[in-house]
Amino acid sequence: xxxxxxxxxxxxxxxxxxxxxxxxxxxxxxxxxxxxxxxxxxxxxxxxxxxxxxxxxxxxxxxxxxxxxxxxxxx
Numbered sequence: 001x002x003x004x005x006x007x008x009x010x011x012x013x014x015x016x017x018x019x020x021x022x023x024x025x026x027x028x029x030x031x032x033x034x035x036x037x038x039x040x041x042x043x044x045x046x047x048x049x050x051x052x053x054x055x056x057x058x059x060x061x062x063x064x065x066x067x068x069x070x071x072x073x074x075x
Contacts, residue, residue, distance in 0.1 A: 001034055003038065003039060005041050006036060006038050006041070007038075008036040009036070010043065012035075013032075013035045014032060015033045015035060015042055017031045017033075019052070021056035022060045023065065024056075024060055024064050024065055024067060025066045026055065026067050026069070027066075028051075028052055028055055028068075028069050028071050029068070029069070030070055030072045031048050031051070031052065032044075032048050033045075051074060054074065055074055
């Protein structure tokens with residue numbers, strides 16, 4: 001697979017996703033992604049993106065400001 005941004009090779013990796021959902025900062029460990037060996041850009045399969053969204057939704061419902069989750073425990 002080729003990176004959409006730089007044309008580098010994408011390889012399957014287990015990564016840590018960091019993002020923001022409303023006012024919360026979320027960190028999700030053990031997410032499967034394709035990572036570019038050249039620029040580091042990450043791409044997620046639909047199932048992994050849905051899992052991140054599900055975790056983010058629960059975190060914002062609980063009104064956490066910072067949360068760290070392990071994706072393996074949500075699967």
